[in-house]
Amino acid sequence: MLEKAKRLLQPSARSAVPPFMVMDVMAAARRLEVQGRRIIHMEVGQPAAGAPTTAIAAARAALSTSALGYTETLGIASLRQRIARAYSEWHGLEIDPNRIVVTTGSSAGFILAFLAAFEAGDRVAVALPGYPPYRHILTVLGCEPVWIETAAQTRWSITSEALIAHHRARPLKGVIVGSPANPTGTMMTAAALTELIQSAEDAGIAVISDEIYHGLDYAFAAESAARVSDDAIIINSFSKYFCMTGWRIGWMVVPPPLVRAIERLQQNLAVAVPTLSQIAAEAAFDARAELTKVKEGYEENRRILLEGLPGVGFNSFLPADGAFYLYANVSRFATDSFEFATRMLQEAGVAATPGADFDPLHGKNFLRLCYAGARQEMREAIARIGAWLSG
Numbered sequence: 001m002l003e004k005a006k007r008l009l010q011p012s013a014r015s016a017v018p019p020f021m022v023m024d025v026m027a028a029a030r031r032l033e034v035q036g037r038r039i040i041h042m043e044v045g046q047p048a049a050g051a052p053t054t055a056i057a058a059a060r061a062a063l064s065t066s067a068l069g070y071t072e073t074l075g076i077a078s079l080r081q082r083i084a085r086a087y088s089e090w091h092g093l094e095i096d097p098n099r100i101v102v103t104t105g106s107s108a109g110f111i112l113a114f115l116a117a118f119e120a121g122d123r124v125a126v127a128l129p130g131y132p133p134y135r136h137i138l139t140v141l142g143c144e145p146v147w148i149e150t151a152a153q154t155r156w157s158i159t160s161e162a163l164i165a166h167h168r169a170r171p172l173k174g175v176i177v178g179s180p181a182n183p184t185g186t187m188m189t190a191a192a193l194t195e196l197i198q199s200a201e202d203a204g205i206a207v208i209s210d211e212i213y214h215g216l217d218y219a220f221a222a223e224s225a226a227r228v229s230d231d232a233i234i235i236n237s238f239s240k241y242f243c244m245t246g247w248r249i250g251w252m253v254v255p256p257p258l259v260r261a262i263e264r265l266q267q268n269l270a271v272a273v274p275t276l277s278q279i280a281a282e283a284a285f286d287a288r289a290e291l292t293k294v295k296e297g298y299e300e301n302r303r304i305l306l307e308g309l310p311g312v313g314f315n316s317f318l319p320a321d322g323a324f325y326l327y328a329n330v331s332r333f334a335t336d337s338f339e340f341a342t343r344m345l346q347e348a349g350v351a352a353t354p355g356a357d358f359d360p361l362h363g364k365n366f367l368r369l370c371y372a373g374a375r376q377e378m379r380e381a382i383a384r385i386g387a388w389l390s391g
């Protein structure tokens with residue numbers, strides 16, 4: 001029986017994507033917690049706060065008053081209108097609500113965007129270091145992720161020169177940009193983003209802009225690709241700024257020619273996005289003061305780490321302009337940050353993500369620390385790392 005199942009149910013070759021290492025670190029941390037250890041979690045990139053009170057109240061009310069059936073595939077009309085209005089509030093932009101597509105987290109947005117914009121075999125540029133699922137989803141869908149290494153001089157983002165050089169070597173069909181970026185937290189200036197989008201589009205390269213960390217900018221205001229071009233696909237989410245990771249809800253701003261294609265794809269892939277999450281998400285826009293407080297907490301955590309970590313020997317970071325990450329170079333302590341992270345977890349009780357998740361070329365020199373936790377934990381993490389490194 002087992003033999004037959006093994007013959008029939010071989011995983012497909014395209015499912016053989018690498019695991020997301022951060023989840024392995026989280027599992028190791030959980031095992032230590034089961035043994036009674038107290039672990040400071042700086043590995044997973046999610047807000048410590050739950051959904052805003054306005055979102056919870058709307059969800060509670062909907063549970064008792066609504067049948068919560070399917071919604072329109074592109075999302076509840078009032079939510080799409082509210083999202084469009086947010087572009088006017090945040091960026092002074094008029095966005096047609098018909099261009100807004102509600103998705104099951106930004107993760108589903110990537111699948112829809114890649115399927116709608118690219119054919120199997122198309123080459124799509126991604127930054128290294130960068131968010132691993134960009135590469136892995138492209139691969140699963142039969143596209144080819146093309147790594148472009150980034151550098152400090154260009155704020156760890158793809159430049160128009162690098163993009164066009166790769167395009168000349170072998171044509172690209174798309175490029176993914178993210179600012180603020182994961183894992184570095186660095187941001188592109190408005191001028192750099194504009195230049196990149198314009199050169200990409202002049203060369204016939206479609207731009208997908210991951211704006212999931214918008215709202216969490218500390219160094220300067222994040223620019224939206226929506227201001228630069230109506231042809232860029234914008235991807236965003238309620239997971240980070242709105243603290244709604246587990247509600248699995250996000251959105252896209254889609255160029256008009258792709259709206260119907262994306263609607264057809266989502267009809268077939270998901271039918272619609274969870275109704276309760278859509279209702280809660282719309283109400284989350286009313287929690288401005290609460291969300292500003294959460295953001296101020298991250299800002300304070302960032303300050304504590306940037307000031308405190310150098311004193312304990314952790315002193316080489318990429319610019320932490322936004323999001324809630326520090327990407328620290330730990331090559332002076334170890335040749336492999338996976339081994340370093342494993343020891344730091346075991347011996348100091350601080351969980352962080354090894355850079356190899358984000359950058360197969362140079363990630364072994366880096367560790368990503370997420371500072372979305374409680375303020376006291378930031379201070380304790382510094383103390384624990386300090387005692388461990390000097391012990």
Ligand SMILES: Cc1ncc(COP(=O)(O)O)c(C=O)c1O
Nearest residue numbers: 105106107131182212237239250
């Ligand atoms: C850069 C980036 N994009 C997208 C996602 C996916 O988020 P979600 O599917 O929860 O919207 C994440 C999650 O960590 C991320 O860091």
